[in-house]
Amino acid sequence: MDPRYPLEVEPFRKRVRAFLDEHLPAGWAGLGAIADRDEADAFVDSWRATLAANGFLGVAWPTEYGGASLSKLEQIVLVEELARAGVPAMGYNDTFSIKMLGNTLLRWGTEEQKRWFLPRILSGDDRWCQGFSEPGSGSDLASLSTKAVLDGDRWVVNGQKIWTSRAREANWIFLLARTDPTAKKHAGITFLLLPLDQPGVDIRPIRALSGDSEFNEVFFTDAVTDAANVVGEINGGWAVANTLLGLERGEEAATNPILFRAELDRLLALGTDDVVLRDRLADAYARCEIMRFLGLRILTGVLNNGTLGAEASISKLYWSEYHQRVTALALDLLGAQAMVLDGRLPLRAYRTDDPGAPDTTGSWVGAFYNATAGTIYAGTSEVQRTILAEQVLGLPR
Numbered sequence: 001m002d003p004r005y006p007l008e009v010e011p012f013r014k015r016v017r018a019f020l021d022e023h024l025p026a027g028w029a030g031l032g033a034i035a036d037r038d039e040a041d042a043f044v045d046s047w048r049a050t051l052a053a054n055g056f057l058g059v060a061w062p063t064e065y066g067g068a069s070l071s072k073l074e075q076i077v078l079v080e081e082l083a084r085a086g087v088p089a090m091g092y093n094d095t096f097s098i099k100m101l102g103n104t105l106l107r108w109g110t111e112e113q114k115r116w117f118l119p120r121i122l123s124g125d126d127r128w129c130q131g132f133s134e135p136g137s138g139s140d141l142a143s144l145s146t147k148a149v150l151d152g153d154r155w156v157v158n159g160q161k162i163w164t165s166r167a168r169e170a171n172w173i174f175l176l177a178r179t180d181p182t183a184k185k186h187a188g189i190t191f192l193l194l195p196l197d198q199p200g201v202d203i204r205p206i207r208a209l210s211g212d213s214e215f216n217e218v219f220f221t222d223a224v225t226d227a228a229n230v231v232g233e234i235n236g237g238w239a240v241a242n243t244l245l246g247l248e249r250g251e252e253a254a255t256n257p258i259l260f261r262a263e264l265d266r267l268l269a270l271g272t273d274d275v276v277l278r279d280r281l282a283d284a285y286a287r288c289e290i291m292r293f294l295g296l297r298i299l300t301g302v303l304n305n306g307t308l309g310a311e312a313s314i315s316k317l318y319w320s321e322y323h324q325r326v327t328a329l330a331l332d333l334l335g336a337q338a339m340v341l342d343g344r345l346p347l348r349a350y351r352t353d354d355p356g357a358p359d360t361t362g363s364w365v366g367a368f369y370n371a372t373a374g375t376i377y378a379g380t381s382e383v384q385r386t387i388l389a390e391q392v393l394g395l396p397r
């Protein structure tokens with residue numbers, strides 16, 4: 001592990017810092033400092049447009065598809081600098097649009113799909129959501145039962161997806177559907193792209209513990225999509241899905257330590273004379289530092305080998321369980337006050353509230369709720385442990 005970045009990336013880092021100086025509002029204290037939720041959401045939209053206009057979205061994509069053909073290292077430096085400045089590196093749906101689907105299309109898409117969809121993702125014309133999970137298929141995703149049948153020049157889709165994050169803000173969904181019910185479960189699945197704005201699609205919000213409705217149920221009743229909207233081979237969707245799930249971790253090895261450290265600093269600033277709580281704060285500090293070194297180890301692997309290794313599962317397990325500890329500690333520090341919510345909830349249902357967030361109970365209790373979901377989405381802790389046991393330690397199934 002080498003915790004230093006190569007010097008050749010420094011001019012790019014300077015360019016990003018100059019861009020931030022030029023474009024962030026005077027006195028910028030981080031997205032979390034915008035107290036009004038609608039105002040914060042409007043800022044994220046306009047900031048995304050600023051990133052796009054300046055070539056800072058999809059930066060590692062080839063220029064012919066609207067990207068900037070930058071290196072992986074430059075991409076990492078960019079997200080790191082943005083995280084440090086307390087601004088998002090993308091819009092709310094872009095985890096699905098850019099990180100997951102866009103990068104998957106680069107690997108699996110046809111030339112026509114890349115030329116059509118990738119620029120529309122960067123411009124924001126298309127916003128995507130992920131239709132994988134079903135009421136009976138989560139960890140065992142390959143057991144899914146939503147069906148698609150090829151009827152002339154279009155696919156007809158019937159079934160139900162669940163926990164579909166940000167589906168109401170999206171206009172397209174990428175989904176897995178069973179296209180050969182006679183094949184073995186992994187071998188009869190196709191990866192489809194489907195427009196949401198049609199009579200055959202019904203999106204119903206699910207209200208979470210926090211009161212927010214970031215995810216949804218999506219029902220398909222004879223919903224249709226063009227025959228050409230298959231990614232990869234017909235019945236070969238499982239391989240495409242695996243590529244996509246690997247991409248979900250993205251550059252979080254670089255940004256997580258910054259965001260979790262900013263959150264921990266807010267917690268340390270709350271202060272306490274209680275020796276037990278002080279001991280737990282010290283423990284959280286040590287764990288946060290371990291996360292930073294784990295991140296550096298992963299980044300070193302990505303830069304040397306070009307791919308995320310098994311460390312990605314260690315990282316997912318580590319940050320999600322760390323976050324439950326630290327947000328539970330926040331509630332213990334706040335004491336009885338935590339029972340009365342004040343201020344807005346975090347802007348997203350994932351990970352920390354944004355840097356600069358105030359010490360309202362809305363922020364801390366909301367982060368506590370979000371942390372509860374962290375060990376479930378993107379692969380549960382049990383599933384991560386199984387991956388590590390079987391694929392890293394070589395233990396028997």
Ligand SMILES: Cc1cc2nc3c(=O)[nH]c(=O)nc-3n(C[C@H](O)[C@H](O)[C@H](O)COP(=O)(O)OP(=O)(O)OC[C@H]3O[C@@H](n4cnc5c(N)ncnc54)[C@H](O)[C@@H]3O)c2cc1C
Nearest residue numbers: 130131132133137138139163164165373376377378380382
């Ligand atoms: C906030 C949030 C956002 C989400 N967004 C999306 C989205 O946008 N799109 C989407 O498709 N899905 C989304 N999901 C769904 C997510 O992918 C699933 O919740 C996850 O895969 C787990 O599936 P499940 O909920 O069906 O639980 P199950 O798979 O039913 O698991 C229930 C319990 O059994 C355990 N378990 C299951 N199998 C095993 C095993 N083999 N060995 C040991 N233990 C096991 C699990 O660890 C868990 O504790 C989201 C979930 C959350 C919480």
